[in-house]
Amino acid sequence: GAVVSQHPSRVICKSGTSVKIECRSLDFQATTMFWYRQFPKKSLMLMATSNEGSKATYEQGVEKDKFLINHASLTLSTLTVTSAHPEDSSFYICSARDRATGVSNQPQHFGDGTRLSIL
Amino acid sequence: KQEVTQIPAALSVPEGENLVLNCSFTDSAIYNLQWFRQDPGKGLTSLLLIQSSQREQTSGRLNASLDKSSGRSTLYIAASQPGDSATYLCAVGVGANNLFFGTGTRLTVIP
Numbered sequence: 001g002a003v004v005s006q007h008p009s010r011v012i013c014k015s016g017t018s019v020k021i022e023c024r025s026l027d028f029q030a031t032t033m034f035w036y037r038q039f040p041k042k043s044l045m046l047m048a049t050s051n052e053g054s055k056a057t058y059e060q061g062v063e064k065d066k067f068l069i070n071h072a073s074l075t076l077s078t079l080t081v082t083s084a085h086p087e088d089s090s091f092y093i094c095s096a097r098d099r100a101t102g103v104s105n106q107p108q109h110f111g112d113g114t115r116l117s118i119l
Numbered sequence: 120k121q122e123v124t125q126i127p128a129a130l131s132v133p134e135g136e137n138l139v140l141n142c143s144f145t146d147s148a149i150y151n152l153q154w155f156r157q158d159p160g161k162g163l164t165s166l167l168l169i170q171s172s173q174r175e176q177t178s179g180r181l182n183a184s185l186d187k188s189s190g191r192s193t194l195y196i197a198a199s200q201p202g203d204s205a206t207y208l209c210a211v212g213v214g215a216n217n218l219f220f221g222t223g224t225r226l227t228v229i230p
Contacts, residue, residue: 006162034218041222043123043208043221044163044210044220045220091160093162095163107168108218110155110162110163110164110165112162113161
């Protein structure tokens with residue numbers, strides 16, 4: 001149980017392109033999903049918290065107009081990297097917390113990540 | 120601000136050996152601590168979750184301990200296998216949603 005599907009797994013595109021990444025909870029509902037970014041040999045850094053039906057909460061230093069987050073349903077959050085540039089190349093991972101547990105000390109379930117490469 | 124450190128950054132051991140991975144954190148006010156496994160180019164697989172009120176958790180050949188007062192956790196892997204080769208991340212749960220990750224220990228188990 002508690003499967004999170006992330007799509008696509010890899011994207012290669014030209015500079016200036018906008019890229020959408022989807023994060024789906026397959027067998028549970030998630031009012032809260034999280035988007036992380038991971039640079040090579042570095043740790044995961046939280047970018048934003050996605051809340052179903054409301055605006056995302058962005059971490060300090062993350063441009064909300066650059067990284068658009070939409071959480072329109074209890075099973076889907078999307079991250080759109082707008083006008084992507086080479087410096088946006090990274091590994092993006094989403095996670096979700098089961099709505100049924102609801103408490104903050106329960107684990108987040110992670111997707112398999114998206115490798116974004118901007119040429 | 121919470122800082123999470125993992126030592127060593129990389130570790131190579133022969134198959135069958137028992138090993139310990141270390142994680143330390145600077146702020147003891149945590150909700151929980153979680154150990155993950157990450158294979159190259161892949162997402163995270165949760166291994167063990169220790170709540171702040173617990174001292175350890177066990178799953179198969181894995182045992183994780185938590186000493187909140189000293190800001191330390193260890194992940195013990197018994198009888199290591201080549202399939203255990205991966206990067207192991209610890210993450211500290213702070214506040215409602217925040218997970219602070221360490222930079223990981225890259226483990227190689229040599230057949």
